[in-house]
Amino acid sequence: DAKTTQPPSMDCAEGRAANLPCNHSTISGNEYVYWYRQIHSQGPQYIIHGLKNNETNEMASLIITEDRKSSTLILPHATLRDTAVYYCIVRLSSIYNQGGKLIFGQGTELSVKP
Amino acid sequence: DAGVIQSPRHEVTEMGQEVTLRCKPISGHDYLFWYRQTMMRGLELLIYFNNNVPIDDSGMPEDRFSAKMPNASFSTLKIQPSEPRDSAVYFCASSSTGLGQGVNQPQHFGDGTRLSIL
Numbered sequence: 396d397a398k399t400t401q402p403p404s405m406d407c408a409e410g411r412a413a414n415l416p417c418n419h420s421t422i423s424g425n426e427y428v429y430w431y432r433q434i435h436s437q438g439p440q441y442i443i444h445g446l447k448n449n450e451t452n453e454m455a456s457l458i459i460t461e462d463r464k465s466s467t468l469i470l471p472h473a474t475l476r477d478t479a480v481y482y483c484i485v486r487l488s489s490i491y492n493q494g495g496k497l498i499f500g501q502g503t504e505l506s507v508k509p
Numbered sequence: 510d511a512g513v514i515q516s517p518r519h520e521v522t523e524m525g526q527e528v529t530l531r532c533k534p535i536s537g538h539d540y541l542f543w544y545r546q547t548m549m550r551g552l553e554l555l556i557y558f559n560n561n562v563p564i565d566d567s568g569m570p571e572d573r574f575s576a577k578m579p580n581a582s583f584s585t586l587k588i589q590p591s592e593p594r595d596s597a598v599y600f601c602a603s604s605s606t607g608l609g610q611g612v613n614q615p616q617h618f619g620d621g622t623r624l625s626i627l
Contacts, residue, residue, distance in 0.1 A: 429615065438513075438600050438618030439552070496565070497542075497616060499552035 399483045404504040407477075413470040415503050417483030420464040426487055428459060429497070430468045432479040439482065439499075442468065473507045480504050511535070513619035515601050521625045527589040530622045533582055534603030542616060543576055543586050544600040552600070558584065591626045598623050 400418040407413040429444040450457045456469040482502040514533040542557040556566040578584040602616040
């Protein structure tokens with residue numbers, strides 16, 4: 396699986412959009428970009444994933460560049476409860492990929508401040 | 510729907526004792542994963558199962574660790590004998606094989622077991 400690079404920490408004001416970047420310059424054509432987050436003392440929580448098109452769900456939006464070498468997770472209106480470590484992961488997603496292992500890096504620690 | 514359920518939430522035991530961690534995956538999920546999280550090493554995959562069969566146990570640190578999945582609704586991770594360096598938070602996750610597009614669905618994690626070996 397391709398490796399990812401994320402800033403170790405970011406701050407965001409409550410109510411503003413949080414934009415979390417991720418570089419994955421060695422991503423291959425059949426690898427998806429996944430985002431998870433981990434709030435203190437809880438298990439990782441799935442946020443969103445995508446292949447090449449931008450994706451949006453009730454939690455966030457995922458913007459993937461045209462060359463797929465980087466992506467941005469957008470939390471449109473950050474709240475204090477969004478304070479967490481955010482992990483960007485790329486992995487093969489196929490029923491033939493033995494389950495698609497998740498390799499977690501160090502992630503970005505997002506602090507949402509009042 | 511109930512999520513992934515792990516027990517116990519906290520475990521404190523003395524070095525040398527046997528420790529058993531338990532996990533109930535989400536009903537209908539055919540993949541089950543065991544992870545360990547420490548400050549030094551972050552989140553590491555230990556082992557995963559597909560349809561109750563171990564597929565990849567390359568992350569299991571040593572023979573003191575073993576995992577079983579006797580049926581689709583239950584798995585255990587056992588450490589015998591336990592050592593202080595095994596202290597960590599252990600997470601269980603499950604997912605299902607997607608239909609149609611052959612895309613695995615996201616993994617859903619339990620709240621973990623915080624293990625302390627004295």
